[in-house]
Amino acid sequence: MGHNAAIFYIITLLVYGGVDALACLGLSIQFGVAGVTNFGFIIFQAAGAYAAGVLSMPGDSANGGFQSYIAGLDLPFPLPWIGAAVVGGLLALPFTLLVGKRLRGDFAAVGLLVAAVMANLLVTNYRPLFNGSAGLSLVPAPLQDSFDPQSTGYQWGYCGAVILLAALVYYLLHRLTESPYGRTLRAMRDNDVVADSLGKNVLSLRLSMLVLGGAIAGLSGGILVGFINLWAPSGWGYAETVVLFAAVIIGGAGNHKGAILGAILVPLGFLEASRFIPPFGSPGLIPALQWVAIGLLIIGFIWFRPQGILPEKRRVNIGFVLPGPQRPERLPGSSTKVATLCRRCRVPPGPQPRLRGPGVRCFASTRVSPRFHPNTGTAR
Amino acid sequence: MSLLLSSISFGLITAAVLSIAAVGFTLQFAVTDVLNLAFGAVMIVSAYVAYAINSLGVSVWVGVVAAAMTGAVVSLALNRGVYTPFKRRGISPIAMVIVALGMTLILEFGLQAIVGADSVSYRLNQGPNIGLGSFRFSLVQLVILSLALVIMTAVHALLRYSRLGKAMRATAANPSLARNSGIRTDQVVTVTWAISGALCGIAGSIFAIDAGSFGATSTDLFLVLILAAVFLGGPGQAYGAMLGAAIIGLSTEVGAAYITPAYKDVIAFVLLLGMLALRPTGLLGNRT
Numbered sequence: 240m241g242h243n244a245a246i247f248y249i250i251t252l253l254v255y256g257g258v259d260a261l262a263c264l265g266l267s268i269q270f271g272v273a274g275v276t277n278f279g280f281i282i283f284q285a286a287g288a289y290a291a292g293v294l295s296m297p298g299d300s301a302n303g304g305f306q307s308y309i310a311g312l313d314l315p316f317p318l319p320w321i322g323a324a325v326v327g328g329l330l331a332l333p334f335t336l337l338v339g340k341r342l343r344g345d346f347a348a349v350g351l352l353v354a355a356v357m358a359n360l361l362v363t364n365y366r367p368l369f370n371g372s373a374g375l376s377l378v379p380a381p382l383q384d385s386f387d388p389q390s391t392g393y394q395w396g397y398c399g400a401v402i403l404l405a406a407l408v409y410y411l412l413h414r415l416t417e418s419p420y421g422r423t424l425r426a427m428r429d430n431d432v433v434a435d436s437l438g439k440n441v442l443s444l445r446l447s448m449l450v451l452g453g454a455i456a457g458l459s460g461g462i463l464v465g466f467i468n469l470w471a472p473s474g475w476g477y478a479e480t481v482v483l484f485a486a487v488i489i490g491g492a493g494n495h496k497g498a499i500l501g502a503i504l505v506p507l508g509f510l511e512a513s514r515f516i517p518p519f520g521s522p523g524l525i526p527a528l529q530w531v532a533i534g535l536l537i538i539g540f541i542w543f544r545p546q547g548i549l550p551e552k553r554r555v556n557i558g559f560v561l562p563g564p565q566r567p568e569r570l571p572g573s574s575t576k577v578a579t580l581c582r583r584c585r586v587p588p589g590p591q592p593r594l595r596g597p598g599v600r601c602f603a604s605t606r607v608s609p610r611f612h613p614n615t616g617t618a619r
Numbered sequence: 620m621s622l623l624l625s626s627i628s629f630g631l632i633t634a635a636v637l638s639i640a641a642v643g644f645t646l647q648f649a650v651t652d653v654l655n656l657a658f659g660a661v662m663i664v665s666a667y668v669a670y671a672i673n674s675l676g677v678s679v680w681v682g683v684v685a686a687a688m689t690g691a692v693v694s695l696a697l698n699r700g701v702y703t704p705f706k707r708r709g710i711s712p713i714a715m716v717i718v719a720l721g722m723t724l725i726l727e728f729g730l731q732a733i734v735g736a737d738s739v740s741y742r743l744n745q746g747p748n749i750g751l752g753s754f755r756f757s758l759v760q761l762v763i764l765s766l767a768l769v770i771m772t773a774v775h776a777l778l779r780y781s782r783l784g785k786a787m788r789a790t791a792a793n794p795s796l797a798r799n800s801g802i803r804t805d806q807v808v809t810v811t812w813a814i815s816g817a818l819c820g821i822a823g824s825i826f827a828i829d830a831g832s833f834g835a836t837s838t839d840l841f842l843v844l845i846l847a848a849v850f851l852g853g854p855g856q857a858y859g860a861m862l863g864a865a866i867i868g869l870s871t872e873v874g875a876a877y878i879t880p881a882y883k884d885v886i887a888f889v890l891l892l893g894m895l896a897l898r899p900t901g902l903l904g905n906r907t
Binding site: 274276278336337341342343344345346347348349350352353354356357360361364365477478481484485488520521522523524527528529530531533534535537538541542545 | 654656701704705708710711712713714715716717718720721722723724725727728729731732735736835839840843846847850854881882884885888891892895896899
């Protein structure tokens with residue numbers, strides 16, 4: 240029994256870690272890469288969890304009708320998870336109003352934060368939607384008709400599926416971030432006015448990121464609710480978003496590996512560390528101190544190491560100025576700086592004799608900074 | 620009809636508490652460009668200081684004075700110790716909001732670690748009910764209303780007729796121009812944080828009086844109302860915040876009477892989001 244309990248504990252840790260990693264990846268592409276500060280991130284995860292719940296549960300007259308909720312479609316396995324991602328993505332659409340270029344980024348962030356508080360209030364008070372403050376319980380585990388959800392094999396399978404999905408999402412986001420589209424997103428994050436003036440549709444880019452991050456968050460919620468089988472408003476207060484932000488900032492905003500590291504360190508690490516602290520003080524003391532610690536970590540990291548543990552990759556864009564009448568007399572930056580960059584910057588392999596003769600100058604720019612500072616209009 | 624009247628009288632009380640808080644919040648934003656989301660946390664810390672004094676057997680109104688001083692001290696420390704150093708590093712407004720959220724967690728849950736998770740109430744006598752025309756207020760409610768009126772008049776006088784108020788308006792409009800014109804903007808910012816912090820402390824303690832019982836996280840939802848009032852009137856606009864507070868206070872309480880109390884804050888939320896989406900500069904702000 241002790242052995243089984245240990246295995247169950249490890250599986251639970253891995254599933255939670257995978258779910259947190261998914262959520263942090265969604266926030267990493269929104270906040271770290273595109274600079275969309277979604278303080279309402281948790282409502283997307285919650286929406287996914289509720290969607291997966293009511294899609295997989297039977298009608299609300301089941302089990303004596305002690306819960307009331309909408310839908311109750313009793314759909315087979317992959318559909319609730321897909322539905323969770325779709326609902327998470329669609330939920331982003333109303334927030335189009337907040338992410339246009341007219342609204343300051345911090346005002347939009349406050350709007351989203353308030354939306355998160357209000358969504359929680361609504362779901363808590365309006366019982367017919369998702370059973371009010373008691374929340375949904377007895378949410379079926381995926382494929383529970385074919386397998387025994389209590390068996391170790393099933394649980395290892397669940398855990399494997401979560402980690403596989405997290406790895407897949409990581410790979411997709413990595414490809415997206417390295418693509419020209421990712422470069423556009425970073426340009427928008429670093430200076431949205433410049434991106435706008437270069438003809439990039441800032442509203443559409445931000446909305447796409449809200450939808451993509453929302454879908455990932457929704458999926459993470461759907462996976463979580465399939466594992467823990469219940470979901471209630473007390474589990475998704477606005478402060479949970481702050482935990483995810485702490486994870487992304489500590490791991491390294493703009494670096495998806497950092498987001499995963501942050502997910503392991505902050506939500507998972509904190510949850511688990513508190514299990515091993517011998518209980519002291521009044522019952523609520525340790526959770527309260529945990530929140531204080533998260534606040535201190537956020538402020539400490541923004542002050543001492545704003546780039547996080549794993550900083551965003553420094554991106555060097557190399558260009559060449561060929562000799563000729565159109566050659567500028569002075570390159571931006573002092574000549575010594577160009578020289579040092581010239582030694583370090585790597586010219587792509589292959590025969591390029593024309594690019595290495597006298598009169599050819601190589602310049603490199605490290606425009607994209609490791610720190611997050613949209614709206615300042617400067618690169619540091 | 621009596622339902623309407625009683626809901627309006629509740630709305631007036633909410634608006635009174637809200638106006639003090641919203642003016643404090645908007646003044647901080649005006650002179651430092653910081654959306655101080657830790658405002659609600661400072662409110663509740665001040666309310667607990669008033670509680671500590673009240674539980675010694677001293678009148679709660681002495682506690683309100685102590686809360687005002689606490690709010691001023693904590694706000695000054697917050698600006699000096701956290702926001703100004705971060706500003707000097709040139710961090711973005713977004714990162715500043717994240718820092719403010721971090722401070723909210725530290726203050727609120729630091730307080731909860733000390734006082735525990737149980738709700739507490741002040742010991743005070745509501746006093747006799749007094750009829751004012753068709754309205755009926757308790758004595759305490761009348762004190763809250765008149766306190767708000769006095770404070771709004773004082774803020775108006777400060778901003779309009781004093782050198783300090785002129786310097787504050789100049790600093791809010793253009794800090795570098797104000798500095799070049801010989802205004803000591805650092806001092807103006809410090810004084811503004813002290814004044815707005817005192818307003819925050821007063822708002823916190825009378826919020827606690829009005830709410831009856833309160834805990835360390837009670838102001839989370841009230842912060843939403845403050846934000847709604849501030850954004851409705853236009854961020855940084857003191858008169859806008861007063862107007863916004865009146866609209867939010869009355870509409871939420873009248874709405875509570877006719878719809879259902881559980882959703883009264885949703886009205887504030889809808890007004891806030893609508894304002895952000897349609898006119899981010901607020902009712903009294905300049906069009907940009």
